[in-house]
Structure formats: structure tokens, C-alpha cells
Amino acid sequence: MAQVGTEHNPLYVAIVGSGPSGFYAAEALIRSERTVKIDLFERLPVPFGLVRSGVAPDHPKLKQAIQVYEKIAEAPQFNFIGNVSIGRDISVEELARHYHAVIFTCGAESDRKLGIPGENLAGSHTATEFVGWYNGHPDYRDRHFDLSHETAVIIGQGNVAADVGRILSKTVDELRHTDIAGHALEVLAESKIRRIYIVGRRGPAQAKFTSKELKEFGELSVCGAVVEPAELQLNDASRIELEDKTNAGSRKVFELLSEFATSTSRDKQRQCHFTFLKSPVELQGRSRVEKIIFEKNRLQGEPFNQSAVGIGETFELEAGLLFRSIGYRGKSLTGLPFDDKRGVFPNRDGHITDTQGQLLPQFYTAGWIKRGPTGIIGTNRADSVATVECLLQDLARLDSSETKQGAAAVYVILNSKKVRPISFSDWKKIDNEEISRGQPLGKPREKITSIQECLRIVEKSG
Amino acid sequence: MTTVVTDNCRGCRFTDCVAVCPVECFHYDDEMLYIDPEVCIDCSACIPECPVQAIFEEDDLPEDKRNWVKINAEKAPELPACSESMEPLPGAEARKAELGF
Ligand SMILES: Cc1cc2nc3c(=O)[nH]c(=O)nc-3n(C[C@H](O)[C@H](O)[C@H](O)COP(=O)(O)OP(=O)(O)OC[C@H]3O[C@@H](n4cnc5c(N)ncnc54)[C@H](O)[C@@H]3O)c2cc1C
Ligand SMILES: NC(=O)c1ccc[n+]([C@@H]2O[C@H](COP(=O)([O-])OP(=O)(O)OC[C@H]3O[C@@H](n4cnc5c(N)ncnc54)[C@H](OP(=O)(O)O)[C@@H]3O)[C@@H](O)[C@H]2O)c1
Ligand code: SF4
Numbered sequence: 001m002a003q004v005g006t007e008h009n010p011l012y013v014a015i016v017g018s019g020p021s022g023f024y025a026a027e028a029l030i031r032s033e034r035t036v037k038i039d040l041f042e043r044l045p046v047p048f049g050l051v052r053s054g055v056a057p058d059h060p061k062l063k064q065a066i067q068v069y070e071k072i073a074e075a076p077q078f079n080f081i082g083n084v085s086i087g088r089d090i091s092v093e094e095l096a097r098h099y100h101a102v103i104f105t106c107g108a109e110s111d112r113k114l115g116i117p118g119e120n121l122a123g124s125h126t127a128t129e130f131v132g133w134y135n136g137h138p139d140y141r142d143r144h145f146d147l148s149h150e151t152a153v154i155i156g157q158g159n160v161a162a163d164v165g166r167i168l169s170k171t172v173d174e175l176r177h178t179d180i181a182g183h184a185l186e187v188l189a190e191s192k193i194r195r196i197y198i199v200g201r202r203g204p205a206q207a208k209f210t211s212k213e214l215k216e217f218g219e220l221s222v223c224g225a226v227v228e229p230a231e232l233q234l235n236d237a238s239r240i241e242l243e244d245k246t247n248a249g250s251r252k253v254f255e256l257l258s259e260f261a262t263s264t265s266r267d268k269q270r271q272c273h274f275t276f277l278k279s280p281v282e283l284q285g286r287s288r289v290e291k292i293i294f295e296k297n298r299l300q301g302e303p304f305n306q307s308a309v310g311i312g313e314t315f316e317l318e319a320g321l322l323f324r325s326i327g328y329r330g331k332s333l334t335g336l337p338f339d340d341k342r343g344v345f346p347n348r349d350g351h352i353t354d355t356q357g358q359l360l361p362q363f364y365t366a367g368w369i370k371r372g373p374t375g376i377i378g379t380n381r382a383d384s385v386a387t388v389e390c391l392l393q394d395l396a397r398l399d400s401s402e403t404k405q406g407a408a409a410v411y412v413i414l415n416s417k418k419v420r421p422i423s424f425s426d427w428k429k430i431d432n433e434e435i436s437r438g439q440p441l442g443k444p445r446e447k448i449t450s451i452q453e454c455l456r457i458v459e460k461s462g
Numbered sequence: 463m464t465t466v467v468t469d470n471c472r473g474c475r476f477t478d479c480v481a482v483c484p485v486e487c488f489h490y491d492d493e494m495l496y497i498d499p500e501v502c503i504d505c506s507a508c509i510p511e512c513p514v515q516a517i518f519e520e521d522d523l524p525e526d527k528r529n530w531v532k533i534n535a536e537k538a539p540e541l542p543a544c545s546e547s548m549e550p551l552p553g554a555e556a557r558k559a560e561l562g563f
């Protein structure tokens with residue numbers, strides 16, 4: 001038999017998850033000199049992962065990355081199999097049987113917990129849920145967020161916290177012409193929230209926002225950005241961090257926070273406060289969140305390695321709504337090892353290993369489930385390219401006598417389980433329907449948030 | 463708003479930026495790289511990757527580098543796209559040291 005990856009013995013690869021890392025892995029395989037057949041699996045009937053369901057509705061330009069993915073999807077080597085959840089509809093073992101290699105790019109769909117009393121009270125939510133809800137992710141469409149309180153608190157100071165804070169700070173008029181889910185727009189229209197606190201456990205020099213995202217808080221129509229000047233005092237180590245030539249990003253963030261501290265935007269209808277060096281220790285309330293107790297912190301450690309330690313003093317905020325935005329977290333998958341501490345599939349340069357570090361043949365990974373939940377869309381491109389390089393280097397070790405069937409075998413299994421796979425042209429029908437539903441509303445699209453409805457649209461148009 | 467490559471890239475062409483660009487909007491000539499503003503989605507992924515801090519968001523450009531907005535917009539569409547990392551130009555390391563990085 002000819003070598004795997006040649007015309008008479010193509011390399012069959014399954015990719016699991018159609019976010020950026022899945023598409024960039026497909027692109028890297030298509031560009032390789034090998035003859036490949038790629039099936040990209042997605043558990044939802046709609047592709048693009050967090051580019052569709054994470055990136056904020058008021059940041060439409062970033063979603064143009066989708067045009068690149070649509071181009072990749074046109075390649076003859078590429079095939080999309082949506083509405084198929086690996087682990088539920090098709091097992092990892094079945095993929096191993098029908099493909100030479102499998103690349104897991106399933107992202108980080110869960111979230112980290114604070115682990116404090118009261119965390120499960122009503123009114124305490126995760127950013128993951130809220131983001132999924134306003135972005136029309138089918139898993140979160142039925143969530144309820146009670147915005148009838150005046151104060152909302154967001155724990156964490158990364159860009160996701162900035163997204164959540166910005167959506168709460170904007171008026172519906174500022175959001176109406178985006179692709180935000182209709183159900184979210186209705187609830188936001190009734191919002192009574194006037195004060196938003198975005199709380200960091202470390203200081204202003206360690207905030208993880210990027211300056212571009214933070215800057216938007218200075219430009220909102222009815223919401224002012226507020227920082228107490230006293231909170232901008234730095235310890236020596238933080239000063240060293242900000243002076244470091246390579247740390248231009250944090251320097252810009254600090255400059256913006258300093259501008260917020262001197263601005264007069266406190267007269268606006270709403271205020272978004274940025275506050276530092278506080279860790280929540282308890283959420284209190286009879287049946288729902290009423291008060292949040294924080295412990296104040298100081299920083300300890302070398303520059304760029306400072307951690308927050310409590311100083312025994314408390315600080316309280318009365319608030320009816322809390323979002324924890326302290327990071328996403330990967331989920332385990334039956335049939336694969338899982339690094340529970342980091343929430344990733346253990347791997348060496350993208351090649352999945354068992355928990356002892358032994359390489360597992362056939363299994364690779366890229367994106368958030370490989371590295372952990374950080375990095376922006378483009379970060380995943382370099383990452384997927386590296387994983388595919390690793391996979392192609394291993395090709396010589398593959399058993400070329402064993403023939404694989406790829407999608408043909410998968411469709412038989414799906415048929416026996418009565419699972420309706422969604423092809424890329426099926427998705428285009430859903431896409432068109434969303435765009436036309438958006439038109440009368442002046443929105444780029446009105447997302448269809450029910451899986452059943454997606455399937456009906458596909459069936460209806462034959 | 464757009465994102466632009468400036469003269470620090472000249473003679474060096476480390477292509478760390480290209481590897482993380484989600485939309486392949488870098489183009490190159492013998493000297494350096496340019497960003498096509500029609501294609502760039504302003505995601506800023508490339509900015510921290512550049513070892514010589516050659517890339518800026520338009521709003522952050524120093525006054526004496528404002529002319530690069532026009533240069534990028536004019537040059538990029540006429541030049542070949544750079545979709546994968548390339549070898550740095552000879553002398554790139556020396557140039558990086560000379561720029562103080
Ligand atoms: C709220 C938020 C906003 C963001 N905004 C920006 C931004 O503005 N700009 C930017 O550059 N980056 C942004 N990012 C970061 C960017 O979205 C991520 O870097 C990127 O999406 C990670 O890509 P991924 O492919 O690893 O994971 P994902 O995008 O999460 O894709 C994973 C895919 O796998 C699917 N999947 C999971 N399990 C299975 C299974 N068992 N079977 C089949 N399919 C499965 C999921 O449904 C999903 O479609 C944002 C992230 C978040 C959370
Ligand atoms: N517009 C954009 O470009 C955009 C938008 C959204 C997301 N993203 C990207 O997506 C990635 C994920 O974003 P993210 O905001 O989820 O993660 P992130 O940037 O890692 O931020 C997480 C925040 O949570 C804090 N935190 C963690 N554990 C905590 C705890 N136990 N108690 C209190 N605070 C805690 C962190 O503080 P410490 O620093 O102290 O750990 C940090 O401030 C990032 O790379 C981000 O840039 C980009
Ligand atoms: S990383 Fe910087 S120096 Fe290198 S090619 Fe890109 S812009 Fe030019």
C-alpha cells in the first residue's frame with residue numbers, strides 16, 4: 001500500500017470543534033503537500049465556535065475572520081459535519097477506527113469556580129452563561145438574568161469581563177443594530193443597572209484587559225468610567241513591571257485607568273467602576289445575592305510574578321447581580337486523558353499524551369483545549385499550524401496497510417442513531433435565514449438559537 | 463481605524479506577526495511587510511508579537527510615523543501576500559540590536 005497521505009492512500013483526519021483552531025488546523029492540512037481528507041465535526045448545527053458565540057456583538061469587524069473560514073470550507077478536501085457531538089453521537093474510539101488521526105479543537109466550554117460560600121445563590125452567574133445568552137448560543141437561550149437591581153459586580157479583569165461590563169453599560173440603542181440575540185435585547189431594555197464594578201484581585205498594573213477594549217469605556221454614551229485615584233498607587237515591583245520595555249500593553253492600560261481617575265464622567269446616568277486588590281470571600285443574601293464581601297489584598301513576589309495575598313480587612317458591596325469572569329475551563333471527553341488541574345488534554349507540542357506523558361498514537365489537539373483558555377483568534381492560527389506540523393512528522397510511523405473510511409463510515413453510524421448531520425451547505429441555509437430575519441430589524445442577522453429550529457430550516461428547504 | 467507596520471520592520475522582517483494573523487493581510491517586498499487595511503480586522507494579535515515593536519494601531523502612532531498609514535494602504539494591495547512565517551532578512555538580528563530590542 002502506498003504511503004499515507006498520497007493519492008492512492010489519502011490521510012483521513014477528523015477535527016473535533018469548528019472554532020478558529022479547528023478551521024486553522026484544516027487550513028494547515030490543506031496547505032500541506034499531502035493528499036488529505038478532512039472531516040470537521042461540530043456539536044452545534046452552526047459553525048465557528050467562540051467567533052460566533054463569544055466575540056461581542058458590538059465588535060462586528062472581528063467576526064470577519066469568518067470569511068476566512070468560509071474560504072477554507074470551500075476546499076475540496078474539506079467536509080463539515082455539524083450537529084454531531086463527539087463523545088455522545090460518535091465516540092472517540094470510533095473516530096480512531098475510521099481516521100488516521102484526530103485533532104481535538106473543542107475549546108474550553110466550562111468555567112472556573114471561585115469556591116466561596118454563597119457562590120450558588122440566585123443572582124450569581126458566570127460570564128460564560130451571560131455571554132452565551134446574549135450571543136444566542138443554544139445551550140444558554142433559556143437562562144434568566146434579573147437586571148432589576150441597581151448594582152452589578154463582575155469578578156475578574158480580563159477582556160471577557162470587559163465585554164460583560166460593556167454590554168451592561170450600553171443602552172439598547174447602542175446594541176440594537178448588532179447581531180445580539182433578540183431575547184437579550186428585550187431584557188437589557190428593562191435593565192435598572194446603574195453601577196457596575198469590575199473587580200480585580202491584583203492591581204492596576206496587572207489588569208489583563210487590552211487597551212483597545214478598556215478604551216471603549218471612556219467613549220460610552222450614558223456610562224462613565226470611574227477609578228479612585230488612590231487605587232492607582234503602585235508598589236515598587238509593579239513600577240518595574242510598567243517600566244519594562246516589553247510591557248507596552250500594560251503601560252497603556254495603566255495610562256487609560258489614570259485618565260479615568262481624573263475624568264468628570266461621574267455625572268453620567270451609569271457608572272462603571274474599576275477597583276483593585278480585592279478578592280470576594282462570600283456572597284450573602286436570603287434567597288439571592290444581596291451583598292458581596294471582599295477581602296482586601298496586597299501584592300507579594302517578584303515583578304511579573306506577583307500574587308495577591310489577603311490583609312485581613314474586608315470591603316462590602318451591596319449588589320443584586322454577580323458575574324464571575326475568572327476564566328473558561330476545558331471539559332473532559334470520554335476516551336481521552338484529561339489534565340484536571342489545567343483543564344486541558346495533556347499533550348506534547350499538540351500530540352496528546354496519557355497522564356504519565358506517554359504519546360498516544362493518532363490523537364492531537366490545538367486551541368484552548370490544548371493551551372488553556374487564553375489567547376485571541378489569531379493565536380490559535382500559529383498554534384494549529386504547530387500541531388499539524390507535529391502530526392505530519394508522525395506520518396511515517398502510521399500503519400499504511402490499514403485503510404480508513406472516514407465520513408462514509410461515520411454517516412452509517414449517524415444514520416443508525418437517527419442523528420441528522422449538518423453539511424456546510426445546510427449551514428448556509430441557516431445563515432441565509434438568519435440574515436433575512438435580521439434585515440427588517442436593521443441587524444446583520446437574527447441568530448436562530450434553537451437547534452430544533454435550525455434542523456427544521458434545513459429540512460424545509462430540502 | 464487600522465493597524466500599520468512602520469519602519470522598524472525595515473531590513474529585518476521577522477515574521478512572528480504573520481503566524482498569528484487570523485486573516486492573512488500581511489504583504490511583503492524585499493525590505494519589509496505592509497498590512498492591507500481592507501482586509502485587516504484590527505484584532506491586534508500581531509502587535510505584541512513583533513520583536514521590534516514595528517506595528518501600531520493607527521490611534522497610537524507617534525506623530526512622525528503617521529505617514530505609514532498611507533504607505534501601508536498603497537503598498538499592500540500590490541504586493542504578494544505573506545501567509546506563513548519567512549526567514550528573517552540577513553542582518554535582522556543586528557538590526558534588532560541596533561534598534562535596542
Ligand atoms: C467572551 C469571549 C470573547 C472573545 N472575544 C474575542 C475578540 O474580540 N477577539 C479575539 O481575537 N478573540 C476573542 N476571544 C478569544 C477567541 O474566541 C478564542 O481564542 C478562540 O475562539 C478559541 O478557539 P478554539 O477553536 O480553541 O475554541 P472555540 O472557539 O471555543 O471552538 C470550539 C468548538 O468546539 C465545539 N465542540 C466542543 N465540544 C465538542 C464535541 N464534543 N464535539 C463536537 N464539537 C465540540 C464547540 O461547540 C465550539 O464550536 C473571545 C473569547 C471569549 C470567551
Ligand atoms: N476583544 C478581545 O480581544 C477579547 C475579548 C474577550 C476575550 N479575549 C481573550 O480571551 C481570553 C480569555 O479572556 P478572560 O477574560 O476569560 O481571561 P483572562 O484574560 O485570563 O482574565 C481572567 C481574569 O480573572 C482573574 N482571576 C482568575 N482567577 C481569579 C480568582 N480566583 N479570583 C479573582 N480573580 C481571578 C484574573 O486575575 P489574575 O491576573 O490575578 O489571575 C484575570 O483578571 C484572553 O486571552 C482574552 O484576551 C479577547
Ligand atoms: S514581526 Fe515586526 S519586524 Fe517582523 S515582519 Fe512582522 S512587523 Fe516586521
Ligand code: SF4
Pocket residue numbers: 378465482483484485486487488497501502503504505506507508509
Ligand atoms: S491586527 Fe490582526 S488582522 Fe490586522 S494585521 Fe494584525 S493580526 Fe492581522
